[in-house]
Amino acid sequence: MNKIFGVALGILAAIGGFVDIGDLVFNVAAGATFGYQLLWVVVIGVVGIITYSEMCGRVSAVSQKAVFDAVRERVGFKAGLITLIAAEIVNAMTLTAEIGGVAICLQLLSGLPYRLLIVLAAIVLAIVVWIVNFDWIERIFGYGGLCLLVFAVAAVKLHPDWGAVGHGFVPHVDTGNKLLYGYFAIGLLGAAMTPYEVYFYSSGAVEEGWTVKDLGLNRLNAIVGYGLGGFLSFALMIVGGALFLGKGIDPATLGSIAMGAEVPLGQIGLLLALIGILFAVAGASIDTLFSGAYDLAQFCGFEWGRHKSPAGAPRFTLTWIVLLILAMLAVMTGVDAVKLTEFAVIFSVVALPLTYLPILLVANDKAYMGNYANGRLANVLGILYLVIIMIVALTAIPLMLLTNLGQG
């Protein structure tokens, strides 16, 4: 019973931890621009992240290797190094956007000056990561992020046209502006399949000493955690569609996203939305912070671990401190966190094949995986998604430029 309880708690934390600033920005903006038409893309993205997370978790459980161990061993030093550089750049952009998001939420909640709050946010994050055991970090931010469920209530309260919502789950293109539609589709896929999630997930599996006995837990975590996380994405898009579509409002700030809960639910809705966004984005900051340090440590072979004390993995510790300071300074330049989020998601799409191809190769390698190599379902999905990812990666930047970052 205790074990089931533990799993349930873990899943709750995963739901709260699924949504980051990329999901918030792209889902609400997609809703505001195309109503519910792009809901089907979220489904594709969620199945994609489930497929590859399950694969990464399985590789970690069977071979005790995290993603970047596998990347370097499998594609070699040079391609691995290029992948590392791409991953670190995207990761730093994402981290900067998330920290900017934390500061914006704090500002909306407190009214204090933005730049002061950036520094405060970075200091508090550093102290939390330094002194708090990671199990507690996961719980605190995961449960806090559950406040985002207010968007699910808001989505219902806004009385959307459920027929149109249902139609949104059927793949279709029903617009004159196909380029813009394509841009949002790519952004939604990128936001759902952000690579830092698999770096983080697989490293955690290695640290927690998963073995083949944990493969069931791995599958459950991936399917239920990301699946229910996807449910929040639907809610965000429905709110965006019901509230902003056709009103000429571009929800280009986190404040306007939070308004999505305020309009139907009042002050309490706004407060819950802001707290939910704050915890979700702060939790994602910590995840990206660790992901950047994991990738470097695994590529170079030095000691790492979020469950180790700071002195137990010195270069790993130094790496995340440096990343945090760089991100803090980058936010201080006054860069628009929401714009940066769009850049980060689109660039992460370009880096996706570099991450997911080695995982697919390793998960198929009998020498590593023995009887636990990919079965037919994992391979069909894995290859299908790799093709989707490659097409999306090739078209992401041209679409971003052609649509002027989704401004049409």
Add this chain to the structure above:
Amino acid sequence: MSESIDLGLGLLDHQLLDKDGRRCGNVDDLAIEGGPGEPAEVVAILVGPDVWRERAGWIGRIAAWVARGGRVRIPWGEVAEVSAHVQLKKTAAEYGLGRGDDRLRPYIEKIPGSHR
């Protein structure tokens, strides 16, 4: 140890662990001896950013320059086991591995809570 391993996939670029299981670098390159017509033999594992210079053109040289590390040569006889990782017979310090972490640790330890 299994009878045969594929050097490219089963050894090169794998994680090194010392006898206590500490992560102390990757197999950055292999020293292989044997003239034409003779059986080739792995005689040592090469570790450290200095080795990267020869592995990835100019990007490798930049990475080596940024990481500023030297090169450590571990005789093949020091390898205890090759499985998912490559385990060595002695501690990292005895080979001069993991020095970056060892040099940095005293500074990290000055901050309270570093051993939580």
